[in-house]
Amino acid sequence: MGSTSVEQSVSEIATPSGCNACEARGEGICGVLSPQQLARLAKHSKRRTIAAGCELVSQGEEAATYSNVLSGVLKLAKTMADGRQQIVGLQFAPSFAGRPYSHRSAYAVEAASETRICTFPRQPMDLLALEVPELGHRLHEQALSELDEAREWMLTLGRKDALEKISTLLLYMARRLDPGDHDKKCFELSLSRQEIGDYLGLTIETVSRQFTRLRKLRAIELENLRLVRVPNVGRLASLASVD
Amino acid sequence: MGSTSVEQSVSEIATPSGCNACEARGEGICGVLSPQQLARLAKHSKRRTIAAGCELVSQGEEAATYSNVLSGVLKLAKTMADGRQQIVGLQFAPSFAGRPYSHRSAYAVEAASETRICTFPRQPMDLLALEVPELGHRLHEQALSELDEAREWMLTLGRKDALEKISTLLLYMARRLDPGDHDKKCFELSLSRQEIGDYLGLTIETVSRQFTRLRKLRAIELENLRLVRVPNVGRLASLASVD
DNA sequence: CGGGTCGTTGATACGGATCAAGGCGAGTGG
DNA sequence: CCACTCGCCTTGATCCGTATCAACGACCCG
Secondary structure, eight states: OOOOHHHHHHHOOOOOOTGOOOOTTTSSSSGOOHHHHHHHTTTEEEEEOOTTTTTOOTTTTTSEEEEEESSEOOOOOOTTTTTTTEEEEEEETEEESSSSSSSSSSSSSEEEEEEEEEEEHHHHHHHHHHHOHHHHHHHHHHHHHHHHHHHHHHHHHOOOOOHHHHHHHHHHHHHHHOSSSSEEEEEESSSHHHHHHHHTTOOHHHHHHHHHHHTTTTTTTEESHHHHHHHHHHHHHHHTTOO | OOOOOHHHEEEEEEEETTTOOOOOTTTTTGGGHHHHHHHHTTTTTTTEEEEOOOOEEEEEOSSSSSEEESSSSSEEEEEESSEEOOOOOOOOETTTESSSSSOOSSEEEESSSSSEEEEEEEHHHHHHHHHHHHHHHHHHHHHHHHHHHHHHHHHHHHHHHHHHHHHHHHHHHHHHHSSSSSSSSEOOOOOOOHHHHHHHHHOOHHHHHEEEEEHHHHOOOESSSSSSSSSSSHHHHHHTOOO
16 A cells, blocks of 8 residues: 655646636636636646545645645545554545645545646635635535535444445445436446445455445446446445435 | 423523623634624524433434534434434534534434533524624634544544543543643543443443443543543553554 | 465454343332 | 332343455456
8 A cells, every 4th residue: 555655646737727627617616716816826726647546645744735626536544553544535526625724634635546636735725715705615515514424424334234334335436426316326436445444444355245245135236346336226225224 | 312302401591691701702603703793693592401311403304593502512413214323423512513504414413411502593693604704714613623523533433442432432521521631630421321332333231341441451430420530641542542 | 477466255263242130329109 | 218110330141243364366567
């Protein structure tokens, strides 16, 4: 699980003259900014493509920049002194990544898959968030929905068994990566078996066994190790003990 | 675990002409409001004393009011269809309780111990939060620190064993209920053994055994079932595997 | 081809759940 | 005042789900 440094994996640095064409402009936080405000931020912003496994911010570090996720998935992970690890959240496009208003990050931020992000320095962003109520509000809303998600996950971690945990994760990923309310879903899992274990408080062996179990139950099909097909979302949801 | 209704347990309703004397005024949400703004909120606010076990908001309900916790402890709990329960957070004075900007509550809010709160209707509060950046910011900060706390708890739930879980909880309660950086702490536990289990993903029997274990290890002393004395915070922290 | 990483599968160990019994304090009624 | 009950907690015996240990397969890359 050796994480590469950011510098090594920058494969594209472009000045964002093209905020207007940015895919995160609509739903992301930039959507609420006026052209002038956007210019203030964009002056120092950089687009980067981050390789899977690359660490953006390490645990305990006071990050100098925030990011918007343009595509791909970031994982937020806490590691204990003896190496035990817990993933405490994932960030999909087009979300904002960072802990607003200066705080050491209590977790590392790492690319789960190859990820494109737009980074910008913390200070102007914090100022803008205080000056522009709409921006502050957008960040607040995101924090609230991450809080809802974290609490939902506490229920999964504390009270579900291994099969329910894996089903819950697959359902969650399916909803994020193949949106819309089809009955069937298909998506590319952006986490390794180890990472799934670290998200659910399980070992890789248990993760693997439950995948096999779900396949035998015909709740999922695996095209390959990463490509998951869910033929019937309702059945998976009932295995996950989700509403 | 029968929860009484709010109405039955109101033992004191006073018009808050006395916001100025309010103990939550300084650190709480209200601290950032001008007298006029405060008046707008206070017009509809009510102080109540809530008995332990009384449910303020039920899971899935769209709450009509927010509250400030003046004293005591509220617990936030999620319950699955088959009855499994997980506590996903506690709120101590002087914090704000509620999900800003209208959303169904994903969890029930219940008094863990006898609790005094100040309630006020949602709508004027939401408006005020949008109009007064300082208030929005304060709520945002609280959401962020609850998020940090929830993620810390995910690590506890997913990766710690029973002894570490109980030690982590006791340390957390000690810090909240007996603040200051003494080496010794003493506090009244506001949760039953069942509730502790529901917070940590354990059964009451396991909770009880770990209490006994901690007593034998001389990491805690129990005056009675609820009154805990911690002779050496550092030792408890190392049992909790906390930084 | 050999070596490395990642995932799967099997055998066994162990921590916490479950089942069962009993203790203790508070409230109630005789 | 005591006997009784009820809720809450503790302790012991046993069971089971997941961790651990070990072997092996699939795939990739040198």
